[in-house]
Structure formats: C-alpha cells, structure tokens
Amino acid sequence: MSLDANELKSAFSGQWIDVRLGDVASIGSGGTPKSTVSEYYGGNIPWVSISDMTKRGKWIGETDKCLTELGLSNSSARLYPKNTILYAMYGSIGECSIAQADLASSQAILGIVPSDCLDFSYLYFYLCSLKDNVKSLGQQGTQANLNAAIVKDFKLKLPPIEEQKAIAKILSTWDVSIATTEQLLTNSQARKKGLMQVLLTGEKRLPGFEGEWAVNALSDCLSESRIHSTENNPHKRLTVRLHLNGIEARACRGTESDGATAHFVRRSGQFIYGKQNIHKGAFGLVPECFDMYETSQDIPAFDFKENCHSQWLLYYCAQESFYQRLEAKMTGTGSKRLNPADFLKTHIAMPSLREQLAIASVLSDAEKEIEALQKRLECLKQEKKALMQQLLTGKRRLAVDTELTEEAA
Template sequence: MTKNNYVRTAIGELPSDWEVELLDNIAERKSGHTPDKKIEEYWNGNIPWISLKDLSRLNKGFVYETTDFTTNEGIKNSSAVLLPQGTIVISRDATVGKVGILAEEMATSQHFINYICGDRLNNVYLYYHLLFRNHIFERIATGSTIKTIGLSFFKKLKVALPPIREQERIASILSAWDNTIDLKEKLIDYKNEQKQGLMQRLLTGEVRLPGFKGEWKKERIGKLITESKEIASKPDLNKRITVRLNLKGIQKRDVSSTEKEDATTQYLRKSGQFIYGKQNLHKGAFGIIPKALEGYQSSSDIPAFNFNEEVDPYWFFYYFSRESFYTNLEKISTGTGSKRINPKDLFKVKIHFPPYTEQQKLSEVFLCFDREISLLKEEVEALKEQKKGLMQLLLTGKVRVRV
C-alpha cells in the first residue's frame, strides 16, 4: 500500500479503508462487582471470578483460571455479571491496562471493564489491539498510591477497525506467534522440572552416574569453603554486587543519581567465588560470581567464599540449588528483626559430597541443562521481539494481510 492510502486519524495514521470507532458502538461494555464477602453462600462456588489477585494471568491471551469463585446466588444478589466466553477484560485499577480473553463464562470484580464484541469486531483482534495500545492506559491512569482509570475514559475509547476478515487474519497470525512462544515456555518449564528431579536424585547419591561407586564423605561446609575478606582499597559505588532472589541471580548494583556512597566496608570479589545474601539465602539468593563481575565489590551482608581443592564450584552451587536444601537453611538464621544466615552458622551445616571427579561429571550434567534452558529463553525473547514488530506492522496497517 502506498503512502497516499493512509490517513491521519484520532488514534494515529491508518489505512484509508479502516474505520475508527468508539468501542462502545461495536462492543457491549459491562462492569464488574464484588458480591458480599461476608455471606458464605456467595463464595467458593463454580463461577470463576476475576479479581486483582489474577492480574498475573492477564496479557497472556485466554484466561483459564481464577483465584476465587463466586456462586449463582452471589451473581443474583450483586451487580456482578456473568460474562460469556470470549469476553475481553481490562484492568482499570492497580496495574492498569492488562488485558485478557475469557476462556469460559466468568465474572469480574469492579476493578475491571469488560467488552462483549459485536458482529463488526473480532474479540481476539481487540485483545491484540488493546495490548498494542497499552501505553494509553498507563498514561491516563491517575492516583498516587493505586492507579485507576475512570469510566469516562472508556466511554470515549476509540479503536482501529479494519474489515472483519482482516481482523480475523491479524488475530490468527498473532495467535500463532503466541502459541509458538507458549510452547517454548512450556518446554522451558519441563526442562526445569526435569533438572530439579535429577538434582534431587543425583546430588543426594540416591542415583549414581555410570562408573561411580563407593561411599560419599560427610563434612561440615566450613571444611569445604573459606570466606574471602579481602578489603577493597578504593570502594566504588558503581562496582558493587547485588544478589537477586533467584538462583544464580548475581548482577551489578543499580545506582540512582541521588544515592550517596556510604561508609560500609567493601570487600573485593573474584569470579568463581560462591556468594550469597545473608537475609535471603533460604529464598535462593546465591550463586557463582561470573567473569563479568571480576573485581566488583560487596559488603559483609553479601559474603563470598573460595573453594578448597576437594570441591568443584558448580557442583557446590547445584547442591545448594535444590529447593529442599536451601529453604531448610532458614532454621539456622539468627537475629530478632531482620534475620540473617551468618557464615559461622552456615559452616556448621554438614553435607555429603562425592569425590572430585564425580562432582565434575555431575556439574557437566546440570550445566548442559542450563545451557539448553538458556538457549530456549533466548529463543523466547527473540520471538517476543519479533511479535512486537509484527504487532506494530499489522495493527497499524503498515503491512496488510491477504484475506
């Protein structure tokens, strides 16, 4: 299509044969409501009810599950509405502008605006259109603590309306992209579950790798690692390490323009060291320092450790990575307010460990899993970026689809 076939509209430049319509003219708007929480007969029924608890389920296409369920009595005795399958829901409070498509009949709380599409509007197309224009919801939201969008905005909301066949084709193409992403993400979940199951069996000695026999040693952690206390000669706020609450989640510190350097002693850290957060070790805040963070610094709240010659660093990391192991470490935390796990207490914990050569082989198994999972994640991110580009082209009519 040439440039001459485009026109400026209230929502941007669009093909001349597309319409711009008030959403209220082509879809039936419905509000949500919350049945009385004090009346037991209104709850724990068989009608899925979307609330702010379910925000994480939006922006993922169809909504299949909800946290809470209401009853027919709850619907009858409140302003809640039983919405048909295929209804589009939009969050108007808290995290505004999150969108979903009902996979079955459901109701929503008052924190959502809902649209039942008419004959001129494909619901899946509308889902992607609203997802693409998410920035307008964020811009219009008001409130200092909890953001909200007033009803007047939705009464004036306009959408781009291609011919219905083109809407259906756009929806089909973007849905296919999302299905591919979903399959990749499910494969990642499967690989992670497979890895966790193997870790539990192989890292406890329940199952041995071929060619390895004999008893494992039992020793205190303090005999396997030594705390590194090399003080940084020049503390540098821009070269400090933080430990996120996820496995292997080590990164540079984010520095704000208003943050000032404090007087806390900083310790020099080296790649290959084991590191953890004292307050959150039991939540999975630990890892091996990567080469990229060689020479970075951390305070004593994020201690680092060198390994003795009997220990393969990645075997040690994967041994800790079993959720059943690291969550149990909360038992050794100390303190009255913010509890911490100090090195001296961690050192007393006894673990079973195999010979060094077996440790290396075990590390190789799980490093292979991690490399495969990492590649799959990269593929997912690439697909998501490609999908963004496709949405930009298809939902503005810059590229037209054959119908």
C-alpha cells in the same frame, strides 16, 4: 452516537477507519455479590476476578468462584456471553482475557461485547497492544484506575471484518508458538529441579559411579578469603541478589566515603554470600567480569580447595532444602547474620571430585537448555510485539488469504 452495521460497512469500502470503541461495542462493568450471603456462591456461573485473569491468561472458562442464579440476580453482577473481552480497570490495568463461556465478573472488570463489525479476537489483540500506555489514561488517586467512560473513548483502527479475522489468525498462531515454548520451558525447569533432587543427594548415580559419599564440613571444601583492599573504590562494589539471581555491581551511593568501612578484594570464581540473606538464595560465584571488585565483611568470600568443584557446590547450595535451613544457624539481635565460621561448620555429603564434575556437567547442560528456551521465548514475544505494531495500525496489510502485503506508511 453508535454506528450500526450498515453505516460501518458503507464507511469501510475496503479501507481502514478510525472509530471509538464505544461505537462498535457494548461496554459495562460487573459486580460482586455480598460475600456474607452463602446462597450467592457455589453455583455454576463462573465469576471472574482480577486474580483469575492474571492466573489464567488469555482464555477464561473456569474461575475460582462461581455464582448461583440468586447471586447473579441479587447483585450488580452481569452475565456476559461467550467471546466477551474482559478488561481490567483496577490493579492489573489493561490486562485482557476472552470469555470461553457465559460468565460474570467483578466490578474491577469491564465486559466488552463486540458488535457484528468487530471481531472479538482482533479486539483482544488491539487492547493488548495498548497495555504499555494505558496506565497513563487512568484516573489518579490512591490507585490509578480506568472506568467505562475512558474505555469507551479508546480510539480504534478498524479494517474490514475479514481482514480483522486474518490479522487475529496470524497473531493467534504466534500465541500458540509462545505458549508451546512456555510449556517447554516449564518442562525443562521441572526436569532440572528433578535432576538436582536425585543427583545432588546421591539418590540416583550417574553411570560408572558407586560407593558411599563422604560427609564433610564446608571447611574441608572452602577457606575464607580476607584480602584487604588498598584501593577501597566505591565504584567497584558488589552485591548479591536474592533468589539465586546472582551477583551484580552495586550502584555507588552518594553517602559513601573512601575508607569509611573496611572492604575486601574478591576474585573471579570465589563463592560469596550475603550474611543477612543467604537463606533467601543470596549467594553465587564471582563472575570473571567482577574480578578485583570489593565487598564489605557483610558479604564474605571463599576460595575452593582441590577436592571441591565450584559449580557442583553452587548447585548443591542452590537446593532450597539446603539454603533455607541455614536460617537456623544465623545469630545476632535485630538483623541476624550467618557468620563465616558457622557457615563453614555446615556438613554436606560429597561424592568424589570426578563424580562432582560429572554431576555439574549434566546440570549445566540442563541449565543451557533452559537459557536457550528463555531466549527463544523472549525473541518470540518481541517479534510478536513488532508484528502487532504493524498489523494493528495498517502499516502492513493482510489479504483475506492471510498473505502479507506491504503498504506505504
């Protein structure tokens, strides 16, 4: 049976209490009007789908689709008030958002309307803290999912309302820091992309450089390396990841046998690519830690000639406009491949070695800035997660003035 506000106020007495979510919130699912009825859509009532939640994150006020009053009244769709917690039951199970305005939702989403004793923002963070474990609660079938009955039975640790608000305020501050860092990261990534577009094409020149660039075949910059492996060790094999994600050691396959396929020694600093997937960004430079590892002929390797700086060429090849075009050079039936001879025939515009070094230095600095922001963002997320584990369980208490006070666990 649900607890009313007076019963909860009496139960608190300044302490935390354990409650069922269904006892402190109204919970119901939404609905989807028939898509064939055009009069149901195009109104001014935001209608939230799972894709809206994953796209927009914490706060939702605008949606891809809006309902008309007719669409709302002629379906099981429900209108939820501002500050309703939207909770995904299917697909992205456990995703949470907060309604910024009155809106409706699909049947894949629960609307959770807190009672007076439950702060909506506190509930949002509490549900977010359950996300890693909530999938195990879902009904199993072709697709795991939750339902209203399961969510109503969630156990909730509840401090007095003022402490809830203080906790939510602290965690919201972390959200602002995370969002700010995410935006800085997005800006830095866009800046690097812009620099690559102008510096690697010669559209913009760095100070002190002028003159036409030479157009050379890659064979003028690279030579294929074919050092046969005498060790032929299945535990020292490399693979190239897609989408410019670099090179890594490949797990040893149980079906491999020594000497079954010819392998070649790869040295640190060499350029290597996957014959079948170079057009998907499967290439890179061999890291020092993988010196003397091996690949089959499906991952050829190349040494750099004196007129070409390795990092500059890697940046050049990392342009989508370059590596996606290589698909046209791939040959064969079934799985097409880019053979080294055809790769080396590819022509590129090359500045002098000195200008290559200068361009690589600018892009490397931009990359370091991105890496620093990525590390900062990950640290913020981990620190927030640790703080949530303490604040949402009562292991660390907040006074109403939001100053932290420790309690014994």
